[in-house]
Amino acid sequence: MFGKAIRLFLLLIGTYLFLGVVAWLVPDWRVTKHVQGALDNGDMAEDYPAAVIPVAPDSQDAYTLDNFTDALILNQCLLLRSEGWRSMLLLPRYEDDIHQYVNLRHVVDGDTASGWTIHYPRYWHGSTYLTRILLAFMSFTSLRYLLYVLSTVLLLWCFLRLWKYVNPMVALAVMFALLMVNVFVMQFSVQFVQVLLLAIGGMLWLSYHRQPSGKKTALLFLTLGSLTAFLDLLTIPTLTLGLPLVVMVAQSDETDMKHGLWSVLKACLWWAGSYVTTWVSKWGIATLLTGESVFADAYAQAAAWQEHGGNYIADAFRANLGMLHWSYIAVPVLVLAVLAMIGYRRGNWYRVVQYAAILAIPLVFYLLLPHHSQHHSWYCYRGLATTLAALVMMVGSLVDWQRILETIKRLKKKNDARRATHTGD
Numbered sequence: 001m002f003g004k005a006i007r008l009f010l011l012l013i014g015t016y017l018f019l020g021v022v023a024w025l026v027p028d029w030r031v032t033k034h035v036q037g038a039l040d041n042g043d044m045a046e047d048y049p050a051a052v053i054p055v056a057p058d059s060q061d062a063y064t065l066d067n068f069t070d071a072l073i074l075n076q077c078l079l080l081r082s083e084g085w086r087s088m089l090l091l092p093r094y095e096d097d098i099h100q101y102v103n104l105r106h107v108v109d110g111d112t113a114s115g116w117t118i119h120y121p122r123y124w125h126g127s128t129y130l131t132r133i134l135l136a137f138m139s140f141t142s143l144r145y146l147l148y149v150l151s152t153v154l155l156l157w158c159f160l161r162l163w164k165y166v167n168p169m170v171a172l173a174v175m176f177a178l179l180m181v182n183v184f185v186m187q188f189s190v191q192f193v194q195v196l197l198l199a200i201g202g203m204l205w206l207s208y209h210r211q212p213s214g215k216k217t218a219l220l221f222l223t224l225g226s227l228t229a230f231l232d233l234l235t236i237p238t239l240t241l242g243l244p245l246v247v248m249v250a251q252s253d254e255t256d257m258k259h260g261l262w263s264v265l266k267a268c269l270w271w272a273g274s275y276v277t278t279w280v281s282k283w284g285i286a287t288l289l290t291g292e293s294v295f296a297d298a299y300a301q302a303a304a305w306q307e308h309g310g311n312y313i314a315d316a317f318r319a320n321l322g323m324l325h326w327s328y329i330a331v332p333v334l335v336l337a338v339l340a341m342i343g344y345r346r347g348n349w350y351r352v353v354q355y356a357a358i359l360a361i362p363l364v365f366y367l368l369l370p371h372h373s374q375h376h377s378w379y380c381y382r383g384l385a386t387t388l389a390a391l392v393m394m395v396g397s398l399v400d401w402q403r404i405l406e407t408i409k410r411l412k413k414k415n416d417a418r419r420a421t422h423t424g425d
Contacts (some may be wrong), residue, residue, distance in 0.1 A: 202244030225274030242386025319377035
């Protein structure tokens with residue numbers, strides 16, 4: 001088992017390096033042409049444009065697109081060859097202004113005399129590699145539309161698969177949770193869409209493997225954890241763990257509470273172990289090949305995040321939970337609670353405990369990274385999609401749907417009999 005896991009992990013790391021090399025080989029002029037087009041078309045006119053409701057300039061809310069990080073990614077795409085092959089691992093970008101779209105314009109125009117280069121080596125930056133490769137063939141606007149169409153098709157496919165082959169309840173719970181965190185904003189952002197695609201991929205895989213073995217499940221979450229570390233810039237990483245876990249529990253035949261909890265915990269450990277090890281692998285490879293201490297950079301940033309971090313815990317929870325429209329969330333939860341009281345499903349508390357454990361995953365993330373979660377709550381809150389899906393499934397698991405249907409049929413018969421009696425009179 002561990003031999004397979006190690007081989008798979010090494011294959012993933014090799015794939016990341018290969019994609020980095022492919023991105024490095026892409027001609028600069030092709031990338032520059034398409035980034036220039038994005039600026040000329042107004043795709044990068046500000047760092048934080050509102051997707052729906054206009055807000056004050058440079059402010060962030062639940063409807064904000066993260067052009068700041070998308071512009072940062074494009075900045076790195078343009079400079080990926082600027083320092084030779086070392087750039088592939090160190091990820092340089094140009095800085096001159098607090099606004100990333102301004103920095104990006106300077107790079108495109110060649111006006112970089114007054115600025116400086118910043119290395120950003122601690123992440124794998126798979127988003128930069130893939131974006132640079134795609135920009136060799138299409139404009140940034142086309143790339144955004146491609147990601148939107150792809151994610152929409154996969155969301156629809158996932159919904160249909162879950163409805164037909166897993167459980168209609170889990171299909172509705174997952175889609176409801178994603179709607180409550182404004183999934184459409186994620187679909188238009190290069191930085192957000194990748195965790196969404198990974199989460200959908202995990203759920204689809206589970207829908208095709210109704211009762212996967214423990215080995216297959218472990219390898220799935222190992223893959224998801226590693227790919228998340230490769231693609232994500234610490235935005236909503238727990239989404240790729242939480243939503244597949246909700247589906248895994250929904251289709252499981254496990255009825256023992258301890259075994260059920262252990263299966264959830266094992267999946268979390270495989271995901272977390274792979275996620276952390278992928279990060280550390282980048283630090284080791286980059287330090288070894290470039291001579292620049294990426295470990296020192298990562299430690300300095302972690303220390304900065306954790307400075308006075310304990311003071312941010314309450315603020316992190318308040319800020320992220322405050323992004324949700326709780327009045328809309330309360331309606332389906334209360335309806336399910338009423339149905340549970342009418343048709344209570346006995347002996348299903350093992351499911352409640354499993355979903356409760358999954359529900360807490362985003363909250364643990366806020367607890368571990370309170371400073372980051374508080375300052376970036378306008379996108380970190382989307383991790384609560386896991387909490388919402390698990391909450392709906394937790395309450396819904398207490399409903400005896402067969403009993404509810406029988407009650408509805410009984411009431412319908414009584415109503416029909418009453419009408420017949422009234423007609424006879």
